[in-house]
Amino acid sequence: ENAESIAFFRGHGYERQCSEKVLDHVIWSNYIRCAIEVAYKTFTGLVTLCFILLPMMIVAPMYFRGLVSFGVIQQTQILFHNLMSGMMDIGKELDAFARLGAESVRVQELWDALAKIQRCQDRHGKMNDDSSTTVCESDADAESSAGSISESDIENSSLDSNFVAHVGAVTLEELEVTTPVRLQLCSVTLYPPLSNEPLMCDLSLTVKQGESLLLEGASGTGKSSLLRAIAGLWSRGSGTIRRTRLDRCFFLPQAPYLCLGSLRDNVLYPRDQAEVEVTSDQIIEVLGSLGISHLLDRHGLDMELDFSNVLSGGERQRLGFAR
Numbered sequence: 001e002n003a004e005s006i007a008f009f010r011g012h013g014y015e016r017q018c019s020e021k022v023l024d025h026v027i028w029s030n031y032i033r034c035a036i037e038v039a040y041k042t043f044t045g046l047v048t049l050c051f052i053l054l055p056m057m058i059v060a061p062m063y064f065r066g067l068v069s070f071g072v073i074q075q076t077q078i079l080f081h082n083l084m085s086g087m088m089d090i091g092k093e094l095d096a097f098a099r100l101g102a103e104s105v106r107v108q109e110l111w112d113a114l115a116k117i118q119r120c121q122d123r124h125g126k127m128n129d130d131s132s133t134t135v136c137e138s139d140a141d142a143e144s145s146a147g148s149i150s151e152s153d154i155e156n157s158s159l160d161s162n163f164v165a166h167v168g169a170v171t172l173e174e175l176e177v178t179t180p181v182r183l184q185l186c187s188v189t190l191y192p193p194l195s196n197e198p199l200m201c202d203l204s205l206t207v208k209q210g211e212s213l214l215l216e217g218a219s220g221t222g223k224s225s226l227l228r229a230i231a232g233l234w235s236r237g238s239g240t241i242r243r244t245r246l247d248r249c250f251f252l253p254q255a256p257y258l259c260l261g262s263l264r265d266n267v268l269y270p271r272d273q274a275e276v277e278v279t280s281d282q283i284i285e286v287l288g289s290l291g292i293s294h295l296l297d298r299h300g301l302d303m304e305l306d307f308s309n310v311l312s313g314g315e316r317q318r319l320g321f322a323r
Helices: 003-009 012-064 070-092 094-123 125-146 151-162 223-231 263-268 280-289 294-299 313-322
Strands: 171-174 181-190 200-208 237-243
Touching: 003 012, 003 223, 012 070, 181 223, 200 223, 223 237, 263 280, 263 294, 263 313, 280 294, 280 313
Parallel strands: 171 237
Antiparallel strands: 181 200, 181 237
């Protein structure tokens, strides 16, 4: 879902560290669970052994005094064994009880979601009936018109749409820091990964130090695709792209991506605090200049949260600018 944003930020190293941290936590949790199971089974074994010896210790003195017969000892052992089995059955099913509780929560959430959808459908039932009638009539007209198309035409069109021609690759070169040129495109022709239609043909431009460039156009004309090619994510086509080194470039994805972690981690993403020397005062100053200093009062700098589900769309975009 967020693979392209992570690739733009070159955050694969950070994401791997987070994944390894979560995996270590899972492994450690399993170790703790195994230790608890060993302790529980050891305890039950000791209690079982005690229940075997306890009836003999209680009834044996009575037997030697002639108060009970020898068969009473066996009966007492059977009674204690049944009591022990009944007490331990509940402990053996603790895992089943835990799974049942988690599954019950999921079922209840699904049930509530289905009930909410049903209420919405009942509220707009009449409107849905009218729209479905119109759709059915249009579908019938489409089916009648589609009936005149031959099977050979369908097969040929499917073959043409699935065939992807082989093209070359765009050459990506890095510019020296001393040169005033920051970005240069020379006769760049770019194709999408699974299409034969070029997004742009023979595009050439040069951006020097201190200059700005605005790409303007309708949706689907290739503005984001050009950024993917500059970042090295797309290379299907021809031509040459020259840009500064990746460590001196910063790409801001169209969809803001927030990592799992604290506010400090999101501002410094994809780098961590050990890689860069950024003080808390600098982070606070940047957040204040973007009008999101209230996030510090709510969550602080080091509280780990899933900010993608906490912040609004505008707050997520401003946090992306803070990077």
